[in-house]
Amino acid sequence: MAVTLADVAARAGVSSATVSRVLSGNYPVADATRNRVLRAVDELEYVVNGPASALAAASSDLLGILVNDIADPFFGIIAGAVQGELEGPQGGPVPRKLAVVCNTGGSPERELTYLTLLQRQRAAAIVLTGGAVEDPEHRSALATRLRRLAASGTRIVLCGRPPLEGPEQRAEPGALPRSAHTAADRAQGTASGTVLTVAFDNRGGAYALTSHLLTLGHRHIGYVAGPAERTTTRHRLEGHRAALAAHGGPDTRQAERLTVHGGDYDRSSGYEGARELLRRAPETTAVLAANDTVALGVCAALRELGLRVPQDVSVAGFDDLPFSADASPALTTVRLPLHEAGAHAGQLALGTLPPPPGGVTTVGHELMVRASTAPPRAGG
Amino acid sequence: MAVTLADVAARAGVSSATVSRVLSGNYPVADATRNRVLRAVDELEYVVNGPASALAAASSDLLGILVNDIADPFFGIIAGAVQGELEGPQGGPVPRKLAVVCNTGGSPERELTYLTLLQRQRAAAIVLTGGAVEDPEHRSALATRLRRLAASGTRIVLCGRPPLEGPEQRAEPGALPRSAHTAADRAQGTASGTVLTVAFDNRGGAYALTSHLLTLGHRHIGYVAGPAERTTTRHRLEGHRAALAAHGGPDTRQAERLTVHGGDYDRSSGYEGARELLRRAPETTAVLAANDTVALGVCAALRELGLRVPQDVSVAGFDDLPFSADASPALTTVRLPLHEAGAHAGQLALGTLPPPPGGVTTVGHELMVRASTAPPRAGG
């Protein structure tokens, strides 16, 4: 193994410093020299030693992406979009950065573990996607961790989760390299040391969806919620409740009875959830699901129970994943701009894009009314 | 930044070598010492410098995964499964390895580029997923590249593409570190230096699917093929043709007329493909799609043309992605064990699993007959 810089240098008849300069391209080198070096690189099939240069330069071209589950298109789309930014616009020069994708499975411990692993690799940036776990202990442990990472120069971007709470800068003043961010930096919000956020409006989306159902005439709207203690779950439920309240909807007891808590974001929890819901509240005429995948499970359960969608029961999802339009029936849902959000997060992570004022960008959503929702039957 | 091994060593009152031993755990250390070291690590919040240790140890804990598009569940599932193996069985000790996911978009150049990037990082292993591009030049460039990487100690696993062709070992004898693999190694097939393969039986799957349609009574079976010059595309088409031939099907001209070539593996090429197909051959009573996603596009187009699935036209997909069972109507397809294949590839890449004899494992497939296929109408 191992043709090294020195080998190339020898072959080209220059010093290894010169070769280094040619390769990193950030330093003037005579054209003739450059060409000789490049030829030597070619002939020797030299490949830079990443770890060595990372060590010497104290930087790496790794970018971390934390996802719950990369097999879920929700995360796949975001991760793909982040990744796309690493290659620069439209197949420009060769990409240099590499994306490290970490499946946390939604577990706080693994989230922390992977942060450590990425820190160990001296990742240039880390994008955390998906809803945050709401356990207060973990929340603050994570916040501290992220702020510290950010302060030490790792760019941190949250994508699809709410901004870090608490004081803007909590990390202890003395211990940190204040020199890293100047006053000018901070004024512009370009400071390293800030955790950036690209947030979804889950509340607003759920509000819109529930309003849609209410407008259709539904009064018994069930809700199959996502995993407990997830911000995403809570926000969507809040939006739903807010819409009910705004329309003078059912009291809390009633609303609670119509809510099934706690499955995962998968088909089976939609399936189980719908069965449970219909058992509890047979008068249900519409079901909101935690997301599209859950909604498919809901539809399947309803079908099995002999109920037609949407004639007997309306169903709506959330996210508008690609398959939703082709589901049976086509799913009414809320579209989140996953690709755009991921791309945006990627650009923030790379520093390609100036950080938004306040460090938070909230992306929009769009109500997609399709075939799975309709007015309730006359009989209610 | 930067508390280093030396800092920890000083704090614990030992040498840095000892700290290193404690952390890597592969060397006996007195319990008392270990505890002191561990405490120091904790107090100092020490995090190993990955690049430095990779440099010194000439190894890294990065594993590369090349995919066409991580947003496509086909690849997401495989990548997730590979990744799962990095964590060891059932949340054992903390994972150490990290997965670098590279979107090639199916482009040969990017495939090569990413290989270089991964080589630069001294990735411990690389898994290449999805069908290979059939351009002969690229094929051989890639094969050479992979063999060389394998010979230099990087484990290479192909997942979902056919084995490398050509002589088992093409890399030039002299230049390589023969010492790396002993005769014993090679006898057991555990040699580094071999490119391992986990292959799908695309031909067999397509054969089964077409046979299914023939058995139902279809005689005018259209085929909406995937991207040209992809092994996957070719093999599926071959399986289809073979089944037709075995049943004394249409001649080549006729079969060609019923085949639409060349879209991507996406919904829109199914949509366009189906329209083209029906224009060319209105007598079509069944359509085989390159994969499930394409099949959804086909269904959408048929619906728009006023044709019912499966009453007027049967449709079948390939892969059995999770959404297929919930599509409208539920899709008849061939299930590929994507998760198992990915996990298997991951284990081979980690060396957890002994390589199969010959270096190739072919995984099975299963015909999933669902609602999108039925006998043709009486009138044909």
Next chain:
DNA sequence: CTGTTAGCGCCTTCAA
């Protein structure tokens, strides 16, 4: 069981 000693391959001042 633990300390000492060399590098690993590259980047980066500092001189020339």
Next chain:
DNA sequence: TTGAAGGCGCTAACAG
């Protein structure tokens, strides 16, 4: 514009 030299932080013999 180029070369020389030191060091980045860690690991891996080799002593003790």
